[in-house]
Amino acid sequence: MVHGSRLTIDTDAIAANWQVLRERVGASVNCAAAVKSDAYGCGLAPVARALAGAGCSTFFVALPQEGVVLRREVPGAVIYVLNGLLPGAAPIYAEARLRPVLGSLAEAEEWALFCRSRKVVLDAALHIDTGMNRLGLSEADTRRIAADSAMLQAFDLTLVMSHLACGSTAGSPFNAQQLARFKALQELFPGTPCSLANSAGIHLGPDYHFDMVRPGIALYGGEIIEGAPERLQTVVKLEARILQIRQVPADVPVGYGQGQTTRRPTRLAILSTGYGDGYHRRAGGADTRPDDAPPAHGVLAGHKVPLFGRVSMDLMAVDVTDVPSELARRGAFVELYGPDVDMSHIAGTAETIDYELLTSLGHRHQRVYAPLQAPAAATLKEDR
Structure with a gap:
């Protein structure tokens, strides 16, 4: 009676949307979930519990503070931090078992140094920039890391990823260009799982799926491809x-x-x-x-x-x-x-x-x- 508005959130629908996407990509592809920004405004804790209950075991957040909260809700999950390794924050990542998505040479060097200083081999991902020009390693730095066996022995590289700039525009030729760039660079890390597709990337087809997909907006019932009528369940x-x-x-x-x-x-x-x-x-x-x-x-x-x-x-x-x-x-x-x-x-x-x-x-x-x-x-x- 004291509220001027009512916000109803259907976490069962979020879980059902994730299951639809998991079935679409097939059993050989790990369907993760992006729960950054308080699970797209829907509430990190209840959304994470619903997704974990549906079988989701890998999550992506933007910041370590989100990862720390998420770890309490899903103790056994794999949690990647998309904004990378914040300067001086490596102990927090290690304590909460968060995997930084390393997007620069400086981040990779800091993570490797931290692992050596603690005499532990911790997990991390590499983010390769294939054209977004936001976060991510340049081609030159990607090749430099691939050739640095000492660095790659300091931490366990569990994922190589990139991000589509125009994935929601199905007809954009830039999608194919990014796909080609990613294929060429991910081969520098043989045997390492790879990920390119967000919600829109899933709908671009199997060539974009690789070993893991990272749906976000589709889980929450939003528009996946610009102008396309397809929606998953309203959330x-x-x-x-x-x-x-x-x-x-x-x-x-x-x-x-x-x-x-x-x-x-x-x-x-x-x-x-x-x-x-x-x-x-x-x-x-x-x-x-x-x-x-x-x-x-x-x-x-x-x-x-x-x-x-x-x-x-x-x-x-x-x-x-x-x-x-x-x-x-x-x-x-x-x-x-x-x-x-x-x-x-x-x-x-x-x-x-x-x-x-x-x-x-x-x-x-x-x-x-x-x-x-x-x-x-x-x-x-x-x-x-």
Whole structure:
């Protein structure tokens, strides 16, 4: 009763999505799971437990602090840290049994030195840059490490990986270029497992699967390939409580900056959610929006209700003029995204991506971990 919004997260759906991907790549390929950024905003601990229960044994996080939390939840799992070895942090990795994804010569040298100083052979991965130009070893440094037998004896190289820059764009010729570069360089480490594919890479086909795949957004029900209708199960449902119903005459501006003006006598529902809760401001309505780029919408009892005016920090308005008054009432909930409202579509209205919506989920929502109801999209009513 004290929350303005409700966030339902279906960890069974996350586990089911992982199982679908595992079956797609086949038994010979290790299907890992990316759970960085608090499991894409869904909660690291409950998501990790659900995935481990489904059979996932390898996880990827971005930072060692995430890995330390994850280790408590999945004591026997393999945990890779994608952002590599933070300077001076090797003891923390060792204590929590985290495997740094070494992305520079300096990181590889520091990890090797630490292992020698402790007289232990610890696990690590190498990240080869095949064109992302973000993290990763250059071709020259990759060859240098491959030729340095002393370094490779200091730690146990358990994975060689790279990352696709354009994997979500299925027709991009750069995918094939990266694949060719990766194949050429991973051969420098014979017998070492290899990984290239994220969620989108899995859908590019078996040539991209190698020994391990690392799905992320697909596990959480997001868009996998740009513009493709394929989705796995919906995982997240965000609902906002109606605080007040307002009757607004025609030709009256609404909200900050008087961004949108009513064109008719309008009934507005004021919702207890805003950009302070992770709902992006750009998704709101404005008179300056072109007719072919309408604002985002919610769903109230089967009725589509468009946002009206700017999204503010704690509040937003939706147009419920055509919704029966017994449904559009104080205390009712409006679905902002979930089974009936495609998150990727909402992200598009905000000129962003569903990754950002997920990882922006705020901490003021009442979080409920429970199965989601099947979508009622087939019966949605268009309200104008």
